[in-house]
Amino acid sequence: MTRSAWYGLKMIMIPDIFKHPTPQQDGAGGRANSWFNDISPLPNSPRRGGEESEYLQYPVIEAIDIEKSYWMGSTVLPVLNGVKIRVEQNEFVAIMGPSGSGKSTLLHILGCLDRPDTGTYHLGGRNVLAATDYELSRIRATQIGFVFQAFNLLPALTVFENVRAPFSYSRINKREARSRVENAVARVGLTHRIHHRPAELSGGELQRAAIARALAIGPKIILADEPTGNLDSKTGFEIMNLFQKLHQEGASIVMISHNHRVAEFAQRVIALMDGRITDK
Amino acid sequence: MIVETAEAVKIAGRSLMQHKLRSGLSVLGVVCGVMAVLAMIAVGEGAKEKTLKQIGELGIRNIFIKAVSLSDEQIQIARERLSDGLRIFDRERILSIVPDVDDIACLIEIRAAVISTAHIEFSPQIVACSPNYAAIQRFHLSQGRFLNDQDISGNHLVCAIGADVARQLGINGQIGNFLRIENELFKIIGVLDRYYRDKETVTTMAIRNINEMVLIPLGAETLLASSNEVQKEYDICALTEMIVLIKSAETVFRAGEVIKRTLDLSHNGVKDYQIIIPLELLRQAQRTQRIFNLVLGAIAAISLLVGGIGIMNIMLASVSERTKEIGIRRALGATRLDITLQFLAEAFMMTLMGGCIGIVTGIANAYIISQIAGWNTSVTFSAIFLPLVMSISVGLFFGLYPAVKAAKMDPIKALRTE
Numbered sequence: 001m002t003r004s005a006w007y008g009l010k011m012i013m014i015p016d017i018f019k020h021p022t023p024q025q026d027g028a029g030g031r032a033n034s035w036f037n038d039i040s041p042l043p044n045s046p047r048r049g050g051e052e053s054e055y056l057q058y059p060v061i062e063a064i065d066i067e068k069s070y071w072m073g074s075t076v077l078p079v080l081n082g083v084k085i086r087v088e089q090n091e092f093v094a095i096m097g098p099s100g101s102g103k104s105t106l107l108h109i110l111g112c113l114d115r116p117d118t119g120t121y122h123l124g125g126r127n128v129l130a131a132t133d134y135e136l137s138r139i140r141a142t143q144i145g146f147v148f149q150a151f152n153l154l155p156a157l158t159v160f161e162n163v164r165a166p167f168s169y170s171r172i173n174k175r176e177a178r179s180r181v182e183n184a185v186a187r188v189g190l191t192h193r194i195h196h197r198p199a200e201l202s203g204g205e206l207q208r209a210a211i212a213r214a215l216a217i218g219p220k221i222i223l224a225d226e227p228t229g230n231l232d233s234k235t236g237f238e239i240m241n242l243f244q245k246l247h248q249e250g251a252s253i254v255m256i257s258h259n260h261r262v263a264e265f266a267q268r269v270i271a272l273m274d275g276r277i278t279d280k
Numbered sequence: 281m282i283v284e285t286a287e288a289v290k291i292a293g294r295s296l297m298q299h300k301l302r303s304g305l306s307v308l309g310v311v312c313g314v315m316a317v318l319a320m321i322a323v324g325e326g327a328k329e330k331t332l333k334q335i336g337e338l339g340i341r342n343i344f345i346k347a348v349s350l351s352d353e354q355i356q357i358a359r360e361r362l363s364d365g366l367r368i369f370d371r372e373r374i375l376s377i378v379p380d381v382d383d384i385a386c387l388i389e390i391r392a393a394v395i396s397t398a399h400i401e402f403s404p405q406i407v408a409c410s411p412n413y414a415a416i417q418r419f420h421l422s423q424g425r426f427l428n429d430q431d432i433s434g435n436h437l438v439c440a441i442g443a444d445v446a447r448q449l450g451i452n453g454q455i456g457n458f459l460r461i462e463n464e465l466f467k468i469i470g471v472l473d474r475y476y477r478d479k480e481t482v483t484t485m486a487i488r489n490i491n492e493m494v495l496i497p498l499g500a501e502t503l504l505a506s507s508n509e510v511q512k513e514y515d516i517c518a519l520t521e522m523i524v525l526i527k528s529a530e531t532v533f534r535a536g537e538v539i540k541r542t543l544d545l546s547h548n549g550v551k552d553y554q555i556i557i558p559l560e561l562l563r564q565a566q567r568t569q570r571i572f573n574l575v576l577g578a579i580a581a582i583s584l585l586v587g588g589i590g591i592m593n594i595m596l597a598s599v600s601e602r603t604k605e606i607g608i609r610r611a612l613g614a615t616r617l618d619i620t621l622q623f624l625a626e627a628f629m630m631t632l633m634g635g636c637i638g639i640v641t642g643i644a645n646a647y648i649i650s651q652i653a654g655w656n657t658s659v660t661f662s663a664i665f666l667p668l669v670m671s672i673s674v675g676l677f678f679g680l681y682p683a684v685k686a687a688k689m690d691p692i693k694a695l696r697t698e
């Protein structure tokens with residue numbers, strides 16, 4: 001306990017947790033911090049002017065030579081062996097691969113929840129591997145929308161509160177957050193269930209709520225990890241139609257699936273095999 | 281940081297509301313600790329206030345020398361050693377030998393009946409005293425004047441009476457009227473202000489109840505003594521009490537030592553007197569208070585430790601139960617600081633709530649103690665502030681470890697738990 005408590009104390013003392021984002025010296029130059037804390041509006045129209053058009057030059061995701069292995073006791077389990085992936089603005093990409101091929105691991109790295117052992121990763125032109133833990137959290141709060149297989153809604157909160165939860169971690173004023181939440185819930189067609197709790201919703205409705213949560217912050221990229229895995233095929237197709245609609249409205253989406261029929265909804269399908277990408 | 285804290289408090293508040301019973305039960309330890317500490321401080325402060333007041337009334341620059349009534353055997357020995365109680369010449373001796381003495385008042389208690397002019401007989405305490413008694417004991421008069429030197433030298437039959445005596449006498453208790461004591465008439469020349477003292481003070485500290493006193497000039501007691509068989513034999517003209525006023529509080533102890541030796545010599549070792557130094561009582565009271573505070577501190581520490589462990593226990597359970605939530609929140613963008621603050625806020629709010637409940641029940645307890653046991657209790661600022669601060673710091677201290685543990689979780693592992 002003393003050891004952990006000391007680490008805890010150190011952790012709290014370490015400035016990077018308290019530190020607010022500082023300008024980063026990276027490929028994107030001084031521009032990086034200009035979008036660091038802002039939440040870009042949902043890209044529902046590809047035509048945009050001024051400063052914002054500037055980052056359209058960059059791919060949303062550009063990861064090169066990503067390697068990641070896990071230590072299983074004394075043996076090393078390589079999962080990703082030099083993955084290269086590039087996702088452009090307003091692309092809808094599906095990643096396919098057998099179970100255990102490292103799809104989730106890759107998605108976590110792309111979602112700034114995890115770091116690769118080696119490689120480079122630029123999100124919207126910014127080298128995120130140089131960011132601190134605090135900064136990565138802020139990036140997740142403002143630029144990344146996760147959709148999980150198991151929905152991962154907080155059971156104690158209503159749909160509205162679940163969708164609003166990410167705004168606890170970004171500097172958005174209350175009224176703005178509220179209107180974004182209501183807008184997102186409307187876009188997934190769940191307005192009539194907005195004050196219900198997860199226990200009162202069907203699987204399809206749960207996933208819609210989760211998509212609304214990912215959508216509400218106006219993320220650069222939506223990352224979905226087998227979003228239809230827990231749904232029957234009919235509901236699964238409804239959800240895929242929703243993704244397709246969002247894509248048509250301007251969203252950039254990376255989706256994991258091991259179902260061909262589901263992956264067909266994407267513009268582009270890439271396969272993950274033996275820790276490498278084999279583009280189709 | 282402020283924004284993060286505000287969010288954390290909101291989230292923590294919700295979580296507590298979901299587990300009302302559990303949160304309530306886990307703060308019970310803190311509630312009891314705070315309650316006990318508050319009640320004990322209130323009792324301690326009350327006792328302290330009371331002793332200080334009692335000692336203050338005796339006067340910290342005073343030294344009391346009181347005659348001790350002896351058994352027949354002891355009287356025999358005292359006679360053999362030529363000691364016959366406190367005498368006027370003891371006063372002269374102390375004045376000439378003991379340094380730093382400002383003044384000495386002499387008192388003789390008289391057992392005699394007062395027969396009022398209204399033909400009601402009652403028995404106030406009759407005391408013959410030197411005129412400086414009023415100054416040394418800081419008596420104030422509501423009417424007339426106190427006894428003075430002319431009353432002594434001129435053998436005036438006058439008296440000053442206490443407020444209760446005056447009230448009992450009614451119209452006859454006003455100055456200018458006469459008061460009959462045994463067979464003599466004493467003219468009332470002054471009425472003393474009322475002094476508010478509870479009965480216990482009067483009995484425990486042997487302080488005279490001024491309100492029920494009749495004060496006559498020293499020397500006048502000889503007129504009354506002839507009719508009093510008991511006093512005749514031995515006690516006549518022996519002083520009941522001397523009050524020595526020392527010039528400054530710093531020299532009281534030294535003067536006390538000198539007085540002891542002086543009297544020991546002049547009384548040939550016979551202990552027919554007793555020396556009371558209020559300042560010494562004060563020091564003793566302070567020592568007792570310090571020990572009491574130490575015990576109190578230990579009890580407070582233990583009870584809050586127990587309360588704190590209760591909090592830590594429930595927070596650890598809460599953290600492991602909500603691993604999934606932590607993973608989700610981290611994925612949604614919560615920083616480690618956000619997670620730390622969320623759980624810390626929860627622990628903090630619990631103990632704060634426990635502290636507030638403890639304070640309310642503690643005050644109630646102090647009141648009940650004062651009502652049932654009749655003890656003087658005093659809910660001072662520190663009686664409330666100290667336990668409150670302690671409960672808050674317990675929340676922060678014991679909440680920190682679980683909160684940090686939550687924040688240090690690997691978000692991916694946390695997400696994968698079911």
Ligand SMILES: Nc1ncnc2c1ncn2[C@@H]1O[C@H](COP(=O)(O)OP(=O)(O)O)[C@@H](O)[C@H]1O
Binds near residue numbers: 079099100102105
């Ligand atoms: N924390 C971990 N420690 C050790 N091995 C892990 C860990 N996380 C994942 N793995 C392993 O890495 C491989 C890839 O896992 P994952 O990315 O979840 O695969 P997928 O999502 O494609 O099914 C699996 O063999 C899994 O057992």
Ligand SMILES: [Mg+2]
Binds near residue numbers: 225
């Ligand atoms: Mg997976």
